Amino acid sequence: MRAIFPWTMNQDIDIVIFGASGDLARRKIFPAFFSLFSRGLLPEGVRFYGFARSDLSQKDFHDKIMSFLTCRYSPQESCREKMDSFLSRCEYVRGEYAADTGYRYLLDRMAAARGGGVSADRLFYLALPPEMFSIVSKRLSENSLALPEEDARCSRVIVEKPFGRDRESSDELIGELKKYFTESQTYRIDHYLGKEIVQDILVFRFANIVFQPIWNARYIEKIEILWSEELGVEGRGGYFDEYGIIRDVVQNHLFQVLSLLLMEEPDSLEANDIIDKKVDALRHIKPLRLRDVVLGQYSAGAGKPGYIEDPTVPKDSLTPTFAFLKLKVASPRWHTMPVEITAGKAMNERKAEVRIIFRKPCGSLFCKTGKCQPSNALVIRIQPDEGFHFQIATKEPGTKMELKHKNLDLSYISAFPGKTMPDAYENLLLDSIRGDKTLFIRNDELEAAWDILTPLLNEIEKSRLKPRLYKFASEGPEVKRYSRKHKLCLNPPA
Numbered sequence: 408m409r410a411i412f413p414w415t416m417n418q419d420i421d422i423v424i425f426g427a428s429g430d431l432a433r434r435k436i437f438p439a440f441f442s443l444f445s446r447g448l449l450p451e452g453v454r455f456y457g458f459a460r461s462d463l464s465q466k467d468f469h470d471k472i473m474s475f476l477t478c479r480y481s482p483q484e485s486c487r488e489k490m491d492s493f494l495s496r497c498e499y500v501r502g503e504y505a506a507d508t509g510y511r512y513l514l515d516r517m518a519a520a521r522g523g524g525v526s527a528d529r530l531f532y533l534a535l536p537p538e539m540f541s542i543v544s545k546r547l548s549e550n551s552l553a554l555p556e557e558d559a560r561c562s563r564v565i566v567e568k569p570f571g572r573d574r575e576s577s578d579e580l581i582g583e584l585k586k587y588f589t590e591s592q593t594y595r596i597d598h599y600l601g602k603e604i605v606q607d608i609l610v611f612r613f614a615n616i617v618f619q620p621i622w623n624a625r626y627i628e629k630i631e632i633l634w635s636e637e638l639g640v641e642g643r644g645g646y647f648d649e650y651g652i653i654r655d656v657v658q659n660h661l662f663q664v665l666s667l668l669l670m671e672e673p674d675s676l677e678a679n680d681i682i683d684k685k686v687d688a689l690r691h692i693k694p695l696r697l698r699d700v701v702l703g704q705y706s707a708g709a710g711k712p713g714y715i716e717d718p719t720v721p722k723d724s725l726t727p728t729f730a731f732l733k734l735k736v737a738s739p740r741w742h743t744m745p746v747e748i749t750a751g752k753a754m755n756e757r758k759a760e761v762r763i764i765f766r767k768p769c770g771s772l773f774c775k776t777g778k779c780q781p782s783n784a785l786v787i788r789i790q791p792d793e794g795f796h797f798q799i800a801t802k803e804p805g806t807k808m809e810l811k812h813k814n815l816d817l818s819y820i821s822a823f824p825g826k827t828m829p830d831a832y833e834n835l836l837l838d839s840i841r842g843d844k845t846l847f848i849r850n851d852e853l854e855a856a857w858d859i860l861t862p863l864l865n866e867i868e869k870s871r872l873k874p875r876l877y878k879f880a881s882e883g884p885e886v887k888r889y890s891r892k893h894k895l896c897l898n899p900p901a
């Protein structure tokens with residue numbers, strides 16, 4: 408959990424965003440920096456440089472950034488002023504990623520903006536495909552932009568997923584980056600960790616005594632994580648087809664959520680203590696095999712084209728856009744409790760939620776008639792409408808003893824009225840400047856996550872497994888979920 412850290416970078420920071428003309432930079436990164444800037448959360452001496460290959464004038468660049476800035480935190484009158492002040496600190500540098508020229512020019516511009524000196528700290532954001540990480544880091548280092556850890560000035564790099572395609576390529580990527588940035592200078596971003604409710608999982612679990620004694624396989628029968636999006640790949644096929652849904656959202660976003668649900672209580676709120684427990688939780692998940700999954704690919708439906716009809720996707724693609732995975736967690740706390748993860752694009756709704764399904768009590772009073780109450784369930788709704796909902800059995804008012812399943816609700820909108828929810832990127836970018844790594848992925852976390860999936864991914868590729876087709880805007884292909892037939896009921900605690 409994020410603690411309040413003092414600034415660990417100097418008051419002068421140069422932030423360089425590579426891939427500055429791309430979608431991620433325009434839609435997420437610059438707007439998040441602007442929000443932090445407009446709230447007065449960035450050091451006074453901050454400057455931004457956008458680096459990309461496109462031939463853009465400063466005005467074109469500012470126009471591109473402007474179109475996505477919002478005034479969520481500023482009253483309208485002062486917002487325009489803040490935008491002007493923000494843009495006056497943003498400069499575009501055109502350059503080829505593999506050639507030195509652009510990097511030299513960047514260094515000159517950084518020095519010129521600070522009156523000839525280059526004393527500022529540096530933060531580099533590589534909003535680029537992973538195959539570019541190594542070459543850009545090398546150039547940064549050779550052109551004295553990336554500084555060694557011992558330098559008085561602080562220098563950090565933020566990298567975006569995908570961090571490899573499997574354990575081997577991820578190790579290679581880690582090894583390449585390590586030549587230029589130490590692990591403590593490297594910030595691997597997973598925006599799900601910046602979502603408020605995902606951070607709240609730790610508080611929910613460890614600050615509320617009521618859940619602690621029942622957070623184990625004795626009381627919990629299974630955990631489900633459901634993730635779906637209404638959008639298909641919509642022109643992003645070039646990237647997506649290389650990775651597929653398992654690498655795109657399961658290996659990172661959903662495994663991160665899962666590790667927070669499964670982990671033991673950390674010794675402190677320090678980043679390494681928390682991450683140690685997350686790694687440990689991931690290491691207790693058994694590696695997946697082909698028999699543990701159902702894969703799907705969307706076909707045309709609801710007037711939308713199918714996956715392979717997207718012009719950016721090869722016509723014979725077998726890449727899954729849907730996956731159902733059944734995992735087993737073999738730790739003392741979880742025995743071999745099942746976890747089911749469902750993730751799909753082009754589905755009937757946009758949703759990300761966790762369901763913790765509790766066991767039924769044995770010989771419950773209300774089962775005598777053969778009509779048992781449903782299990783308790785805790786739903787953690789990540790999006791939309793984030794909140795915690797605890798499903799419990801209640802007596803329906805009336806003359807008969809009829810049980811009904813109702814929710815105890817804690818939705819963020821009603822619990823925190825009027826509170827502006829920060830975007831996940833705002834939280835994470837601020838942490839990267841403060842030097843708080845709690846919400847970033849450590850290299851061993853990455854290794855543990857890939858170890859669960861690599862045998863499966865190899866098998867899928869080797870067998871050229873055909874995904875089942877499902878229609879755009881449907882619930883996905885049919886999946887045989889965990890059967891409750893053999894479930895154990897809960898014996899009263901000894």
Ligand code: BG6
Nearest residue numbers: 568598599636655656660759790
């Ligand atoms: C990205 C994936 O990491 O997360 C996308 O690459 C996905 O495919 C996106 O759409 C989902 O993010 P969010 O925050 O909208 O759930």
